[in-house]
Amino acid sequence: MVDKKLSGAGLRGQSAGETALCTVGKSGSGLTYRGYDVSDLADNATFEEVAYLLFKGELPNATQLEDYRKNLSEKRDLPEALKEVLKRIPADAHPMDVMRTGCSFLGNLEPEQDFTQQQQAADRLLAAFPAIMCYWYRFSHDNVEIECNTDQDSIAGHFLKLLTDQAPSELHRRVMDVSLILYAEHEFNASTFTARVCASTLSDMFSCITGAIGSLRGPLHGGANEAAMDMIQKFSSPEDAKLKMAEMLANKEKIMGFGHAIYRESDPRNVIIKRWSEKLASEFGDTSLYDISVACEEFMWDTKKLFCNADFFHASAYHFMGIPTKLFTPIFVCSRLTGWAAHVMEQRANNRIIRPSADYIGEEPRKVTPIEQR
Numbered sequence: 001m002v003d004k005k006l007s008g009a010g011l012r013g014q015s016a017g018e019t020a021l022c023t024v025g026k027s028g029s030g031l032t033y034r035g036y037d038v039s040d041l042a043d044n045a046t047f048e049e050v051a052y053l054l055f056k057g058e059l060p061n062a063t064q065l066e067d068y069r070k071n072l073s074e075k076r077d078l079p080e081a082l083k084e085v086l087k088r089i090p091a092d093a094h095p096m097d098v099m100r101t102g103c104s105f106l107g108n109l110e111p112e113q114d115f116t117q118q119q120q121a122a123d124r125l126l127a128a129f130p131a132i133m134c135y136w137y138r139f140s141h142d143n144v145e146i147e148c149n150t151d152q153d154s155i156a157g158h159f160l161k162l163l164t165d166q167a168p169s170e171l172h173r174r175v176m177d178v179s180l181i182l183y184a185e186h187e188f189n190a191s192t193f194t195a196r197v198c199a200s201t202l203s204d205m206f207s208c209i210t211g212a213i214g215s216l217r218g219p220l221h222g223g224a225n226e227a228a229m230d231m232i233q234k235f236s237s238p239e240d241a242k243l244k245m246a247e248m249l250a251n252k253e254k255i256m257g258f259g260h261a262i263y264r265e266s267d268p269r270n271v272i273i274k275r276w277s278e279k280l281a282s283e284f285g286d287t288s289l290y291d292i293s294v295a296c297e298e299f300m301w302d303t304k305k306l307f308c309n310a311d312f313f314h315a316s317a318y319h320f321m322g323i324p325t326k327l328f329t330p331i332f333v334c335s336r337l338t339g340w341a342a343h344v345m346e347q348r349a350n351n352r353i354i355r356p357s358a359d360y361i362g363e364e365p366r367k368v369t370p371i372e373q374r
């Protein structure tokens, strides 16, 4: 295993609490949700099963899954007041700002009154996020007021139908489902830690999730999938990609979609989404973006020993499915909500306010100089 020095900056390498939800990089590159390997879940489960697993601790049986899907389907529609707010957000707004506002405003309309309602609040957000994203997007970009219910029984299919008005192909629905599984949970990443800090003050679920969305928005975290797309679209060929990436590295630019705070050799989600991206590329009939992505991966490993994280091949996969780039990170929200909410519940179950200390590096104690003497 490649050894990497972890300094204290960014709290790296320090344990900030316990969790029974997830392990990240335990054997160098693994990822498990409640003991199940993510690749096993991606091959053999659906996103709703994974959501249930994260919330309840065990995979559902067939009846429990059917009940859960039904429960979520009934919670999909948006209140009129929220639709009005979404209609007022301009087309050039940042879509993560739309998600943040949508989440926060729903918290005004349907507040979590006490912690006995935490599962209900999490399910409501899980069911409503695809419509929050698509209602704003379709109204501001296509001038269409969409119907927020669909006949799709999965969140993956529901989202794709809201976006396009068409029932998705089996391939697209499955890839979206896998993508939602891969993004669902990742231990104490920045956005989840945000949610837990907020939860530790005994705040409400909507505040915890709103804060987490703000943390996920940044390009060093969830925003990397969009940034990776913007980058690969500028490359005209695999050779061009290598030349331009060499220039970027020479200019000390960060290459989005590469590297990780915890994994040392690879991100286990990459091989899974990469395989689906390849499949989508051949269905799309033009593999050039996939070939460019593979060239980027080879170049970064050969020159910097940096590997693709979960975000990199998500960019081409989503693109082949016709998803607008600006919706990439909001899709991440629709998925990671499960992990965030499960962590909020776990924090509440064994809470102490999160309040670390700081090493002071400022001025020595001094007196205020009267203003006329400054």
Ligand SMILES: CC(=O)SCCNC(=O)CCNC(=O)[C@H](O)C(C)(C)COP(=O)(O)OP(=O)(O)OC[C@H]1O[C@@H](n2cnc3c(N)ncnc32)[C@H](O)[C@@H]1OP(=O)(O)O
Residues within 6 Å of the ligand: 219, 220, 221, 222, 224, 253, 254, 255, 256, 257, 258, 259, 260, 261, 262, 306, 309, 310, 311
């Ligand atoms: C779903 C997710 O959130 S996955 C992460 C998504 N984010 C990205 O893809 C953004 C690009 N990647 C990065 O900025 C970083 O790799 C992070 C934020 C993910 C991790 O940050 P850190 O833990 O600080 O990275 P790490 O300690 O491994 O960095 C080691 C060195 O590699 C460099 N490095 C790391 N990632 C990259 C990158 N993508 N491009 C160029 N250089 C990089 C760092 O600058 C650092 O160099 P230095 O020692 O000369 O300063």
Ligand SMILES: O=C([O-])CC(=O)C(=O)O
Residues within 6 Å of the ligand: 024, 183, 185, 186, 188, 189, 190, 221, 261, 262, 309, 310
């Ligand atoms: O764990 C992290 O730091 C970032 C990440 O990959 C995620 O949140 O999925």
